Amino acid sequence: MRISIFRRAHFNAAHRLHNPNWSDEKNAEVYGLCNNANYHGHNYELIVRVTGEVDQESGYLMDLKVLSDLIKEHVEKVFDHKNLNLDIPYFKDVIPSTENFCYLIYTIMDEAVGPDKDVQITLYETPRNYVQYPAS
Amino acid sequence: MRISIFRRAHFNAAHRLHNPNWSDEKNAEVYGLCNNANYHGHNYELIVRVTGEVDQESGYLMDLKVLSDLIKEHVEKVFDHKNLNLDIPYFKDVIPSTENFCYLIYTIMDEAVGPDKDVQITLYETPRNYVQYPAS
Amino acid sequence: MRISIFRRAHFNAAHRLHNPNWSDEKNAEVYGLCNNANYHGHNYELIVRVTGEVDQESGYLMDLKVLSDLIKEHVEKVFDHKNLNLDIPYFKDVIPSTENFCYLIYTIMDEAVGPDKDVQITLYETPRNYVQYPAS
Amino acid sequence: MRISIFRRAHFNAAHRLHNPNWSDEKNAEVYGLCNNANYHGHNYELIVRVTGEVDQESGYLMDLKVLSDLIKEHVEKVFDHKNLNLDIPYFKDVIPSTENFCYLIYTIMDEAVGPDKDVQITLYETPRNYVQYPAS
Amino acid sequence: MRISIFRRAHFNAAHRLHNPNWSDEKNAEVYGLCNNANYHGHNYELIVRVTGEVDQESGYLMDLKVLSDLIKEHVEKVFDHKNLNLDIPYFKDVIPSTENFCYLIYTIMDEAVGPDKDVQITLYETPRNYVQYPAS
Amino acid sequence: MRISIFRRAHFNAAHRLHNPNWSDEKNAEVYGLCNNANYHGHNYELIVRVTGEVDQESGYLMDLKVLSDLIKEHVEKVFDHKNLNLDIPYFKDVIPSTENFCYLIYTIMDEAVGPDKDVQITLYETPRNYVQYPAS
Numbered sequence: 124m125r126i127s128i129f130r131r132a133h134f135n136a137a138h139r140l141h142n143p144n145w146s147d148e149k150n151a152e153v154y155g156l157c158n159n160a161n162y163h164g165h166n167y168e169l170i171v172r173v174t175g176e177v178d179q180e181s182g183y184l185m186d187l188k189v190l191s192d193l194i195k196e197h198v199e200k201v202f203d204h205k206n207l208n209l210d211i212p213y214f215k216d217v218i219p220s221t222e223n224f225c226y227l228i229y230t231i232m233d234e235a236v237g238p239d240k241d242v243q244i245t246l247y248e249t250p251r252n253y254v255q256y257p258a259s
Numbered sequence: 260m261r262i263s264i265f266r267r268a269h270f271n272a273a274h275r276l277h278n279p280n281w282s283d284e285k286n287a288e289v290y291g292l293c294n295n296a297n298y299h300g301h302n303y304e305l306i307v308r309v310t311g312e313v314d315q316e317s318g319y320l321m322d323l324k325v326l327s328d329l330i331k332e333h334v335e336k337v338f339d340h341k342n343l344n345l346d347i348p349y350f351k352d353v354i355p356s357t358e359n360f361c362y363l364i365y366t367i368m369d370e371a372v373g374p375d376k377d378v379q380i381t382l383y384e385t386p387r388n389y390v391q392y393p394a395s
Numbered sequence: 396m397r398i399s400i401f402r403r404a405h406f407n408a409a410h411r412l413h414n415p416n417w418s419d420e421k422n423a424e425v426y427g428l429c430n431n432a433n434y435h436g437h438n439y440e441l442i443v444r445v446t447g448e449v450d451q452e453s454g455y456l457m458d459l460k461v462l463s464d465l466i467k468e469h470v471e472k473v474f475d476h477k478n479l480n481l482d483i484p485y486f487k488d489v490i491p492s493t494e495n496f497c498y499l500i501y502t503i504m505d506e507a508v509g510p511d512k513d514v515q516i517t518l519y520e521t522p523r524n525y526v527q528y529p530a531s
Numbered sequence: 532m533r534i535s536i537f538r539r540a541h542f543n544a545a546h547r548l549h550n551p552n553w554s555d556e557k558n559a560e561v562y563g564l565c566n567n568a569n570y571h572g573h574n575y576e577l578i579v580r581v582t583g584e585v586d587q588e589s590g591y592l593m594d595l596k597v598l599s600d601l602i603k604e605h606v607e608k609v610f611d612h613k614n615l616n617l618d619i620p621y622f623k624d625v626i627p628s629t630e631n632f633c634y635l636i637y638t639i640m641d642e643a644v645g646p647d648k649d650v651q652i653t654l655y656e657t658p659r660n661y662v663q664y665p666a667s
Numbered sequence: 668m669r670i671s672i673f674r675r676a677h678f679n680a681a682h683r684l685h686n687p688n689w690s691d692e693k694n695a696e697v698y699g700l701c702n703n704a705n706y707h708g709h710n711y712e713l714i715v716r717v718t719g720e721v722d723q724e725s726g727y728l729m730d731l732k733v734l735s736d737l738i739k740e741h742v743e744k745v746f747d748h749k750n751l752n753l754d755i756p757y758f759k760d761v762i763p764s765t766e767n768f769c770y771l772i773y774t775i776m777d778e779a780v781g782p783d784k785d786v787q788i789t790l791y792e793t794p795r796n797y798v799q800y801p802a803s
Numbered sequence: 804m805r806i807s808i809f810r811r812a813h814f815n816a817a818h819r820l821h822n823p824n825w826s827d828e829k830n831a832e833v834y835g836l837c838n839n840a841n842y843h844g845h846n847y848e849l850i851v852r853v854t855g856e857v858d859q860e861s862g863y864l865m866d867l868k869v870l871s872d873l874i875k876e877h878v879e880k881v882f883d884h885k886n887l888n889l890d891i892p893y894f895k896d897v898i899p900s901t902e903n904f905c906y907l908i909y910t911i912m913d914e915a916v917g918p919d920k921d922v923q924i925t926l927y928e929t930p931r932n933y934v935q936y937p938a939s
Contacts (some may be wrong), residue, residue: 544708545681573710613705647749
């Protein structure tokens with residue numbers, strides 16, 4: 124009986140899209156307003172999906188309180204009210220696009236949840252723009 | 260031309276998570292506040308997905324009014340304003356977790372919709388916690 | 396500079412509408428499914444509005460973190476995952492309708508926030524049914 | 532690194548469901564209120580999913596501003612504030628059901644986005660009724 | 668104890684904004700796409716607020732089931748899946764703008780609810796555009 | 804016939820709460836995570852309410868397209884993808900709290916809309932925290 128459970132979470136952060144290997148003109152052309160040198164920011168909405176087998180004794184795939192605590196510890200504490208470019212070492216050499224941010228959260232939550240379950244991350248940068256990894 | 264249609268519905272119910280084979284301590288530890296002997300409750304949001312072929316004459320996979328009526332008859336009439344533990348015989352021996360409740364609604368709607376179409380159920384216990392069966 | 400700030404919160408509870416001074420027939424007639432003797436339940440969405448003057452030094456009417464903590468301590472801890480009829484002494488002699496529940500939360504939050512600010516409560520029993528006190 | 536990005540858009544239109552090969556009685560029976568000869572209408576919410584590989588230099592699967600502009604040019608400009616039956620030649624001989632409309636938008640956006648990426652369309656006719664093509 | 672209760676409802680309709688006393692040019696200039704001769708349409712979201720005194724015996728200001736039935740009978744049955752210009756006599760000589768439509772629903776519901784309670788209508792033409800009467 | 808119309812808009816920005824007249828300790832104590840020297844950010848949701856008399860000829864209080872364009876020109880163009888502290892001169896000497904930001908947008912939109920109509924601003928910093936000026 125393979126099932127998926129989902130938990131939504133919320134945090135906010137500042138970021139800037141800028142590729143140091145490009146000219147200022149190319150950065151402005153590719154990233155537009157997202158290239159603002161003074162940063163801008165978002166309320167990120169996060170959905171963590173965990174897929175696996177239901178434990179017959181507890182009726183749980185995984186306690187959603189436990190999943191919620193893992194998200195708080197490994198994602199919210201790390202990224203909430205932060206500047207992705209300046210406060211998060213991973214984004215020293217990686218563009219903090221929603222695609223790359225979604226992938227980073229996937230690697231974090233996939234390890235936190237453990238090897239017997241599958242994780243998929245959906246990350247909303249705005250209510251109209253969002254990203255999902257892995258693609259289903 | 261394989262397509263999916265979705266219908267959202269809403270109902271509310273009380274329940275309690277409790278495994279009679281466990282001690283009170285273990286029940287409190289595993290289920291926390293959800294173990295309250297006096298019950299608590301939820302507004303459940305339900306999404307029924309039906310997948311199949313579009314009928315070329317009507318342009319419908321299935322009349323959404325028909326699907327809505329099936330949900331009203333087989334799900335809302337049965338569970339709305341009920342106590343899952345006390346009013347629903349299925350939960351005599353099954354923990355009414357969202358996982359098990361989602362699976363029960365799947366078996367009900369899969370039979371109601373018929374063998375030539377596939378059903379998937381998404382069940383929200385709260386806006387931040389939800390479950391999907393079968394996993395896609 | 397009179398301004399309002401708002402904080403949303405969420406909790407869930409079971410309840411039953413039943414007037415012990417009425418016959419079973421009248422209770423069924425007035426309250427319908429809400430009269431189920433085994434209880435049913437809801438996810439309550441709560442909006443607390445606080446109105447007053449902005450403090451020029453901090454730029455805050457009131458720290459929303461403080462307001463959020465007051466709601467957690469005085470509302471969520473008290474009502475979340477509870478049975479309103481059985482677990483809340485106030486509802487021994489008062490019908491736990493959304494109107495009466497909204498008024499009770501108003502009296503609690505009005506005292507918690509203090510005399511120099513005005514409080515208004517909006518309480519959603521479902522996404523389509525809600526109540527506001529005092530009426531604006 | 533295969534990922535999906537999503538963009539939501541909004542437009543509104545009038546339509547009528549009517550099969551000219553059927554009697555008036557059969558049309559009324561199959562389509563009910565949707566058969567009103569004077570048309571009715573909807574706010575359509577559209578989600579375009581694009582799946583493919585992330586470009587390592589830009590960190591983008593595809594610039595969401597570009598995707599948003601493609602939707603504006605190929606979908607919103609064509610369908611917004613229109614009568615699907617009278618203003619859209621495709622629906623001369625095709626029933627403008629949500630299923631057929633979703634498929635039409637898929638063929639439009641699949642060509643606009645290009646052959647190296649996969650497109651999936653979710654089309655909401657109302658907040659409670661929606662359709663997805665291709666089925667995932 | 669003066670309190671407000673709210674009930675949300677949903678219906679859809681087609682309409683066209685056109686003033687017969689104006690030239691085609693002026694109609695196009697003032698109403699833009701909303702002037703399309705073939706009509707367009709919307710999913711209207713309606714919020715009916717009723718304000719008055721709580722009945723101490725029942726705990727209700729007014730049974731929300733009764734309010735919901737009044738909305739179904741006097742608003743949904745009348746306007747759902749209709750063309751406002753062609754199917755609703757009131758709009759023979761009145762522009763079916765959201766402002767005028769909101770006011771019409773106010774007069775209908777104010778009479779249906781009765782003289783001892785106050786009614787306020789909020790009418791969403793789209794999720795981003797809405798109207799409220801009377802202004803609070 | 805006094806009525807209100809509402810228009811929702813969306814933009815995002817970075818900011819930091821910091822009072823230069825206070826010690827670092829007091830700033831950290833009052834503003835918590837919002838005091839991060841590297842900034843954080845939000846998706847701001849804005850609701851502009853305009854109240855006045857309906858024009859009998861057009862059926863409009865005010866063309867919502869005009870209101871939408873005023874918001875784009877005077878609010879979105881000015882604040883979207885900006886750092887409130889560094890890019891907006893007004894916040895040189897004013898704390899960019901939601902209260903002060905809401906008041907600033909009120910003064911901008913009140914002047915843009917003109918003297919014969921009343922403006923009220925609701926500004927969401929997150930889906931759970933928001934502010935309204937003037938208080939109604």
